[in-house]
Amino acid sequence: MxxxxxxxxxxxxxxxxxxxxxxxxxxxxISDHKxxxxxxxxxxxxxxxxxxxxxxxxxxxxxxxxxxxxxxHSHNVQxxxxxxxxxKSYTGGNSLRYRKLLALCLExxxxxxxxxxxxxxxxxNNPSNTYxxxxxxxxxxxxxxxxxxxQCLNAYLEENGSDAPAWVEMAKTCMxxxxxxxxxxxYEELVLFSPMDTSIHCTLGELYVTIGGKENYIxxxxxxAQCLEFDKGCIRAMFGLVSAAESYLDLMEKETGDKKxxxxxxxxxxxxxxxxxxxxxxxxxxxxxxxxxAGLVETILSNESN
Amino acid sequence: xxxxxxxxxxPASFAVxxxxxxxxxxxxxxxRDWVVLPLLIIMILAGLLRxxxxxxxxxxxxxxxxxxxxxxxxxxxRSSRLRSGAGGYLSKQKxxxxxRYWTDDTTGYLKEExxxxxxxxxxxxxxxxxxxxxxxxxxMPDPMAMMGPMKGQFAFMIQNMVLMQGxxxxxxxxxxxxxxxxxxxxxxxxxQRGLDLKTLETSYVSSVSWYFLVMFGLRAFxxxxxxxxxxxxxxxxEAAMVQNQLGNTFSAGGPQKKFEAEKFLKGxxxxxxxxxxxxxxxxxxxxxxxxxxSKKIVGGNEPGFDIFGTAATSTGKKKVKSN
Numbered sequence: 087m088x089x090x091x092x093x094x095x096x097x098x099x100x101x102x103x104x105x106x107x108x109x110x111x112x113x114x115x116i117s118d119h120k121x122x123x124x125x126x127x128x129x130x131x132x133x134x135x136x137x138x139x140x141x142x143x144x145x146x147x148x149x150x151x152x153x154x155x156x157x158x159h160s161h162n163v164q165x166x167x168x169x170x171x172x173x174k175s176y177t178g179g180n181s182l183r184y185r186k187l188l189a190l191c192l193e194x195x196x197x198x199x200x201x202x203x204x205x206x207x208x209x210x211n212n213p214s215n216t217y218x219x220x221x222x223x224x225x226x227x228x229x230x231x232x233x234x235x236x237q238c239l240n241a242y243l244e245e246n247g248s249d250a251p252a253w254v255e256m257a258k259t260c261m262x263x264x265x266x267x268x269x270x271x272x273y274e275e276l277v278l279f280s281p282m283d284t285s286i287h288c289t290l291g292e293l294y295v296t297i298g299g300k301e302n303y304i305x306x307x308x309x310x311a312q313c314l315e316f317d318k319g320c321i322r323a324m325f326g327l328v329s330a331a332e333s334y335l336d337l338m339e340k341e342t343g344d345k346k347x348x349x350x351x352x353x354x355x356x357x358x359x360x361x362x363x364x365x366x367x368x369x370x371x372x373x374x375x376x377x378x379x380a381g382l383v384e385t386i387l388s389n390e391s392n
Numbered sequence: 393x394x395x396x397x398x399x400x401x402x403p404a405s406f407a408v409x410x411x412x413x414x415x416x417x418x419x420x421x422x423x424r425d426w427v428v429l430p431l432l433i434i435m436i437l438a439g440l441l442r443x444x445x446x447x448x449x450x451x452x453x454x455x456x457x458x459x460x461x462x463x464x465x466x467x468x469x470r471s472s473r474l475r476s477g478a479g480g481y482l483s484k485q486k487x488x489x490x491x492r493y494w495t496d497d498t499t500g501y502l503k504e505e506x507x508x509x510x511x512x513x514x515x516x517x518x519x520x521x522x523x524x525x526x527x528x529x530x531x532m533p534d535p536m537a538m539m540g541p542m543k544g545q546f547a548f549m550i551q552n553m554v555l556m557q558g559x560x561x562x563x564x565x566x567x568x569x570x571x572x573x574x575x576x577x578x579x580x581x582x583x584q585r586g587l588d589l590k591t592l593e594t595s596y597v598s599s600v601s602w603y604f605l606v607m608f609g610l611r612a613f614x615x616x617x618x619x620x621x622x623x624x625x626x627x628x629x630e631a632a633m634v635q636n637q638l639g640n641t642f643s644a645g646g647p648q649k650k651f652e653a654e655k656f657l658k659g660x661x662x663x664x665x666x667x668x669x670x671x672x673x674x675x676x677x678x679x680x681x682x683x684x685x686s687k688k689i690v691g692g693n694e695p696g697f698d699i700f701g702t703a704a705t706s707t708g709k710k711k712v713k714s715n
Contacts, residue, residue, distance in 0.1 A: 117630075144627060182638050214457040214639035245462070248469035274482055274490075278473040281481035305483055311676040312481065361681050 094119035102126065109134055117152055127156035128165075147176055154187050158194045167191050182208070186217065198225055216246060223255075232263060250279040257289075266297045284320055287313040291326050295333055303334040304355075307362060321373060324366045328387065331363035417596065419567065427599065428568050431559065435606045438555060439614050445547050457639050460512055461651040467505055468660055475667035484671050495661045502661050509653045556603065560586070563599035571595045 098115055101107050109130035116123050131153045138146045150173050157166035170187045177184045185204055192201040202225060205218040219242045226235035236259050243252055257272035273290040280286060287309045294306035307330040313323040338356060341347040367387045374383045471494050473479075479487050494501050564586055575583070575594040584592065586600040597605065635641070678685035 148627065148630070182640070183634060186638065208638070212456045212639045213459045214462045215637075216639060217637040218639075245459075246466045248466045248473075274486060275470075277481050278476075278478045281478040287481075305486070308483060308673050308676050311680040312673055314680055315676055358677065358681070358685065361684065362677055365681060 095121065098123070098126075113149065113152060122159070124156035124159035127152055128160065128162075131156070143176065147173060151183065151187065155190070158190055161194070163191065163195045166194065189221065193221075193225065198229070201225065214245075216242075216249075219245070220252075232259070235259065236263070250276060253279070261293075266293050269293055270297060282316060284313045284317045284323070287316075288320065288322050288326060291323070291330065295326070295330050298333070300334070300337060300350075303330050303337065306330040307334070307359065311362070319373060321370070324370045324373070328363055328366040328370065331359045331366065334359050335363070417567065417570075417592075419570070423566060423568060427563055427566055428602070431563065431568075431599070431602060432606060434555070435603070435610060436613075438551060439610055440618075442548060442551055443614065443618055449547060455641055457636075457641050458651065460509055460653055462639075464505065464509065464651070464653040464656065467502070468656060471502065471660055471664060475664055475669065477669065479667070479669035480672040483673050487669065487671070491664055491667070495664050500661070502657050502664075506654055506657050509657070556600070559603050560600060566599045567592070567596045568599055568602045569597050571597060 094115070098112070098119075098121060101112050101115055112130050113127060113134075115121075116127055131149060134149060135153075141149075150169050154166050154169040154173065157163075157169060170184070170191050173184050173187065179185075185208065189201045189204040192198070192204070202222065205222050208215050208218040219238075223235055223238045223242060226238055236256075239252065239256050239259060243249070243256060246252065253272045253275045257269045257276070260266070260268035260272060270290060270293040273286060273293060276283075276286045277290060291306040291309035291313070294302040294309070307327060310323045310327040310330060313320055314327065317323070335356070338351050342351060370387060371380075371384055374380045474487070474490055474494065479490075482490070492500070495503075497503065567587065571583070573595065577594060579594045582604075583594055583601050584596065584598045585604070587598040632641075
């Protein structure tokens with residue numbers, strides 16, 4: 087995903103450098119690829135407002151919409167509200183798209199109560215309005231009302247459980263509140279959504295290590311291993327693997343003092359973990375070879391293996 | 393017949409059956425001026441008229457997404473991910489815990505969802521009785537909504553009928569053009585509709601057939617002219633996306649089938665219980681280390697795991713490499 091957004095940004099750079107390209111093409115490119123370039127939008131879009139007689143109304147309105155959002159992104163509330171008022175003169179006050187922009191305007195002007203009023207009204211007309219639900223959550227987040235925000239997001243997920251970005255958001259919220267078990271649940275959900283994503287496996291592994299306990303260390307190393315299978319050079323997963331193995335071995339050493347608990351540790355499994363750790367350490371040292379960090383990494387890893 | 397070879401005309405292709413070869417017919421140039429070109433122009437104009445008429449008649453009704461349908465569909469998407477291949481990327485215990493979480497007889501999520509659907513339907517019904525107003529969420533399909541797509545179709549049909557009748561009336565019996573390629577007799581139905589001449593070469597096109605050829609041939613042309621560079625369609629799609637976020641859908645009109653939430657939820661429980669997912673995650677660590685632990689994997693936990701003997705021994709792999 088990162089690479090695709092990079093390439094669309096590069097394309098945008100080429101478009102802006104080429105002076106023969108019409109501003110419409112640039113604006114279209116930005117909105118097609120959902121790039122966050124408010125200053126570019128304003129630079130190329132504002133002069134087009136004077137040409138409104140030359141384009142169909144629908145096109146002009148979508149231009150205004152893009153401009154309004156860009157203006158609000160660049161904290162120019164004055165300009166934003168001007169444009170929104172102009173939109174109103176075309177669509178009337180009942181249009182949903184207009185009211186959505188109006189609420190955004192109110193939000194950025196700091197008039198949150200009125201914005202919430204609009205969202206509530208939208209929701210009472212149509213409870214399936216996910217946009218309003220998301221905005222309400224975002225408002226709570228910005229007000230640092232963590233618990234309410236979490237409840238709000240929870241309600242949202244109950245209605246829209248298949249929305250993966252919402253699960254990411256939920257995991258973030260959980261982590262901020264120190265609820266790693268909850269966050270792990272969210273990330274398991276994300277593994278189901280996108281099982282080949284290395285960063286998801288990595289994060290899930292890290293969460294398991296953070297939660298701690300034998301079972302979780304085992305799960306963690308499996309996810310790190312899975313991540314390394316997809317991407318052999320993933321440094322983050324290698325470090326994760328070493329730390330999961332290390333925690334596992336530490337725990338084992340602690341518990342093998344106790345005779346009762348000693349039986350629970352399978353020797354083959356312990357052997358496997360030792361091998362995994364050796365594998366991780368070896369690969370890490372190999373991948374840092376030649377860089378300035380090499381010495382540091384070696385010291386850390388040798389400390390860890392002691 | 394076969395002895396009467398036309399002496400003046402160029403030898404026709406050998407692909408053409410003998411009997412169908414006839415002499416070249418000279419078509420009057422006023423047929424071109426007064427029949428072929430006018431027909432083409434009439435068709436183009438009629439096509440444009442039809443397009444703009446359909447725009448006027450189109451009922452672009454924006455409808456609220458029904459709450460129950462949206463929520464249940466979303467839940468089903470989420471639960472079905474578990475029985476897709478993705479389920480193998482959770483460890484076995486977590487996977488099974490999740491299956492329980494969805495399908496448990498009393499506290500399963502899907503069971504709770506079924507209860508919720510029931511309550512919600514009841515609540516909505518009560519609300520309707522109280523308000524006695526319509527929220528556009530009726531069980532009965534709106535009769536006017538059924539008219540929407542019908543109107544467009546009627547216009548299309550009527551126009552077609554009138555045009556065909558008119559063309560049959562004014563231009564019947566003409567041979568309008570000749571296709572520059574020889575054709576077999578099989579094309580007679582397509583090219584010479586309305587002409588009952590067995591001996592006429594198939595390359596000649598009658599007026600009614602010309603009408604059909606132009607009608608279908610112009611589709612691509614209209615696409616080019618009306619939709620331009622696809623901007624209109626793009627705008628429609630964008631609008632649909634924005635409306636979808638706002639919880640609306642563009643209904644295509646027509647009576648819509650009622651979404652039977654409970655049936656789908658029950659089906660999902662069953663398919664989750666039946667689901668069989670091959671676990672990939674649980675031996676990821678041994679796979680990573682390779683050779684030393686590969687014997688453990690070979691065990692194969694399912695019958696038929698190793699039909700082709702590929703995982704039999706590590707020596708087998710070496711052989712393949714050396715080849």
